[in-house]
Amino acid sequence: MGDEKLLEGIRVLDLTSVVVGPATTLRLVDLGATVIKVETPEGDVMRSLGGPSNTGHFSGKFLHFNRGKRFIALDLKTPAGLEAMRKLLGTCDVFVSNIRPESLARLGLDAESCRARQPALIHCNITGFGPGGPYRGLPAYDTVIQGASGITGLTLKRDGAPNFVPLLIGDHTVAEITAGHICAALVRRLRTGQGATLEIPMLETMAAYNLEEHLGPASFCPPLGKPGDTRVLDPHHRPVATRDGWITLTANTDRQAAAFLRTIGRHDLLEDPRFRTVADRFRNAKDWYGLRVDALRGQDTAYWLKALAEADVPAMPCYTLEQVEADPHLKAVGLLVQEEHPQEGTIKTIRPTALIDGKNYDPGPPAKPIGADTETVLAEAGLSAAEIQAALGAGTARTAKAGAQS
């Protein structure tokens, strides 16, 4: 007892590409599931569009979102490819796709068709826009979701012009929510034997995400004020420049506020009526935040981090991407591990971060070439050696070239 991974033995058929779907199934990999990634014979566009790689087939983004998976290539436009897909699906507990509903139906891979053959299947589709509204079936991009969910509007309120969160926040958030729903559906299946049909619509989900945090005073009828958390959206609430960089610090409580004033040598302000209580500082946010700007620029980041730590005021450096991995905590816990990729040479892998029964699960093998596991997986699905060879010969399935395999 104790060594079985949380999702050990769960088989997931993964017909997703780009980011939101692969991030969903990456989470299932991290929890211990077996994920079989189905690519077209051309492969996930993220292999090449996700940035440079030594071979041109494994961008950094592709590597990170697809480690630990098995790789099969099938041409679903051919009847034999679809038939192989269906046989494979019969060996799986979960099917995940991020395909527009009408395309999924055209392939006969919609929930109704799949669950007619396999009622206990957990069928999950990630869509841009749910049923019942005018955007149903429109393509979704992270940018479009950020605009319509009001996320770019937050920057408009704070900075005077809308801008994107510089991360694929919609893709990444919806991926985690989808993985959670799949696990919850597995819970019900284990208790009742029943499968499930899941759809996670991105716009609705990201609008809910944004409004949970920011609807605030406008949650009441009549409204008690405008929406928007004024502390988060205050233009003065931002990282502070030091002599050689930037830090972020939080001095919210009265104790932290007093400790901060002592640290910057402003004992004269300890009794200032503008800064005495949380409410006082909130009312005088501009002056309060202004203090730190004036005070911190005189010394280096290292000086302030040490002084603030001694005063027990939470503070951290604002790292550039280049600096993150050198952070002493992240280095000590070994967030990044170097490993040998058979095609790409030495790469940096980001390992799972949760502690499960006291340890981090291992990250699994690195992402493989298109079709690397095609033959093995099709054999597991019950295709004979002759059927597999026929499919490969007809271009229905693809296997990695011998020389490119690990």
Next chain:
Amino acid sequence: MGDEKLLEGIRVLDLTSVVVGPATTLRLVDLGATVIKVETPEGDVMRSLGGPSNTGHFSGKFLHFNRGKRFIALDLKTPAGLEAMRKLLGTCDVFVSNIRPESLARLGLDAESCRARQPALIHCNITGFGPGGPYRGLPAYDTVIQGASGITGLTLKRDGAPNFVPLLIGDHTVAEITAGHICAALVRRLRTGQGATLEIPMLETMAAYNLEEHLGPASFCPPLGKPGDTRVLDPHHRPVATRDGWITLTANTDRQAAAFLRTIGRHDLLEDPRFRTVADRFRNAKDWYGLRVDALRGQDTAYWLKALAEADVPAMPCYTLEQVEADPHLKAVGLLVQEEHPQEGTIKTIRPTALIDGKNYDPGPPAKPIGADTETVLAEAGLSAAEIQAALGAGTARTAKAGAQS
């Protein structure tokens, strides 16, 4: 068959407050679990600090992150309060907290102590910083996590100064990941009978989130370039001003790019070598993005949305927070529902967005006063009426005042 919710019958004891923990257990509520929120007799600080409310006890943020839960108030500083907590824990499948490890141990509610009494328990703690690194035990704020995970550094790269994502991205993301891990642990428990000890460290998790997207060319040894997805971080990749607002549009493929040029009447650029392929447009991103800025300011948002939809170029308005709920799709699907809150009057509730077996689960009852369910829940946990009254009398437990109850 078909009517049981995914997590129906799962009981969760929720010793969390503020955002990351309550967002975790909100997701479990949405999936059908019974969540019992334990507050101190003073209540979750988010009740008042999360913004205004009619009574001062139900900020919008508190309402949204705590709907559908049951509410019990216990003073864990008293032996009788702790004893009631332990009895209650014995009736639950899952325990979630966002308390620093040493404080949890002081209460005897650390995983080792709890699982010694109850081996099948799923014990989950959300921490700022995992074991094995120098930040272990430090307090975590979303700002500090954004700084040290390199998220503020993305804005530094794009805009020349670091800034926060204007959402509690660390809290919200870690919440979804935590909920997923809890569900996965329930899967293993149903298959093996085994409980689990889970810890989700925020810094590690958000650094992984950021690096998965942005480590890119620096994922290789030697590096193939600097980290940072240059498309996402291009300063010209941003929403575009129209005559009366802002829109976001994505014209990535050659077909979309040509359709966009026709829509803005620039047929003369269809064969321009700067814009012919994805690679051309990427190399000439400044010119390419500049085109839209010049073109779109001449007409209203409504004009462009219609024209771009006809050209099959993905585009959406950039809503302000005030505008989101009036979006025709979100209105049609009924994302926000009005309901009567016993203390606050009419409120807007954000309902679950996933479609499970074809429908949205209902949002559950609105958040209740501190201790509203104390007596019922303690009776369920096996305390006698006399024990409950004694606890209430001694201030160990608290019940909502009769007049304030629903």
